[in-house]
Amino acid sequence: MSTTAARPLRADAVRNRALIVDAARRLFAERGLDVTLHDVAEEAGVGVGTVYRRFPDKDALLGGLVTAKYETLLELAERAAARPTGREALREYLLGAMELRSSDRSLSTAVMRAAPQTAEALELRERLWTVIDGVVARAQAEGVVRQGFERDDVAAVTSMIGSIADRSRDEHPDAWRRYALLIADAVCPPAGELPPLVGRPLEPPVVGACVASRA
Template sequence: MNLATTAPRPRRLRVDAARNQQRILDAARELFADRGLEITLDDVAARAGVGVGTVYRRFANKRELISEVFAVHVREFAEAAQDALTEANPWEGVVRLFDYACRHMATNRGFSEVMLAMHDDPDRLTLPREQLGPAVAAVMERARNAGVLQPGIEDTDLFALIYMVDSLAEFARPVDSDIWRRYMAITLNGIRAQDTPPQPLAVNALSLVQVERAKAAKPCVARRR
């Protein structure tokens, strides 16, 4: 009877450990999105509502936690590319994928930073890049074959253009957090074939006053990556 009464206890511990693990990952994801990669494991513990020791038992250092969190982000990015392939119109598939990428880069500071780090220092993180490249390439190849892209547009151009939109989003965030949508549309219009309908500019341009306010918000500070 003693064995019967004590048998469930290990299962409860495993459930609690799994719950804590998920709370830590959810907290880290929120903090990375809001504040970027400069947060500490102490910050994550506070947000998750667990002890610092619990975080360190799950992750030896911040690098491990970053890798875990953003491996999920990259897998979701790859899944978005697969979803884009379900669009009947190949151009709409490109738009769908570009919108997903720009939205996440513009609204998730940590994701933006880690994606750049992944290209600048490929050994820094253990993100599953092999999942992302082929999925994006498939979307772009289908669009090229359909003749909806300007001649010469390559798969890697998509990543470069996403970073361009993200840079503008970072600059203008203090005055207009939605401005990335305007520059996403302008960028897409620059790579579409001439007979492909243009994207509407649904967000107004920044005024000169807004430009000055955005410049004043970050005077002489280079963006940290």
């Protein structure tokens, strides 16, 4: 019986794989999930055949990236859950998730619907939901969150802020922060007096573009 182990990747193959993954992460964050493997190859500066040797199809490439997104969200949720009060925990996770989405166009679609879900990603998702459930429950027990607010609302409002960020990024890169605070304050007001909003309202044409956009 043969006991030959799989050969390790050559140095150039390891470098190419890293280039491909980094390029894919950038493109999916900037453009969403409509990116093709040809786009990734061009961005990485390698031949499309090199991409296909490492990743036979887009689902194979997306699978690893989706897992990484869940890991990032889970880390955020666990850090928020360690805060001393439910109010602080919920606000930290809400605002943190919105900030992540503001710079990553693919986050909502990857987590909510379109991307392939590997067994590892599904396990991370369940852990994430469990932590967020606990954060929301603490805030509810303290009476500091809007009655009826649930875990699934977090993904919805995060996606809403993402739409604003996507459409206003070039001319108003920080506009999403104003609306993230509006939502967080409406859901779970901070203790004490409300601070002033940041920035200025978006002009009607920009708001119209946000409403018309799709994730």
